[in-house]
Amino acid sequence: MPLIKGFNAAAVPISVRVVFADGTTARYIWKPETKMWTRIPGTARDNFNNIIPETVQDITGGGYREYVFGQGSSSDLTQFTARLTHMGVPVGTAGGTGNRVKIGCSSVNNGPPICEIMIY
Known part of the structure; x- marks a missing residue:
């Protein structure tokens, strides 16, 4: 039973910012329907905060x-x-x-x- 009537926790997108060992970062979103993390396009940056072009x-x-x-x-x-x-x-x-x-x-x-x- 949901904690709040009509609230579906599985439908709430979860996003995280991942920092890699070299200082590069990117944002990822959890997709409950596929049970996979997917990189959000346009969010990758190098350790100098330059956009990493896709x-x-x-x-x-x-x-x-x-x-x-x-x-x-x-x-x-x-x-x-x-x-x-x-x-x-x-x-x-x-x-x-x-x-x-x-x-x-x-x-x-x-x-x-x-x-x-x-x-x-």
Whole structure:
């Protein structure tokens, strides 16, 4: 018998934020009908809180998006540029000086994105 009349606990969605060992996060929702956890699209972030794009359209969000990497993040940067390359996105080097790195990605009219690595 339900604790509250008309309340169905099985119908209440449960979501959690999972933090992985490398600092990456994502949100998952429990689906009672399938008895499975499912990642919520668009919620994955790296340890610098950059969006982890799932589709080519996610890379720029329809315009321009920057991905900032702090000091000592060469493996994060390497993984991210590999992901862009795997998705067929060209990644160039704009240059600069400094000890921080960001990648700027842009697209025009939802066209194919172009990304540049910038050091500052």
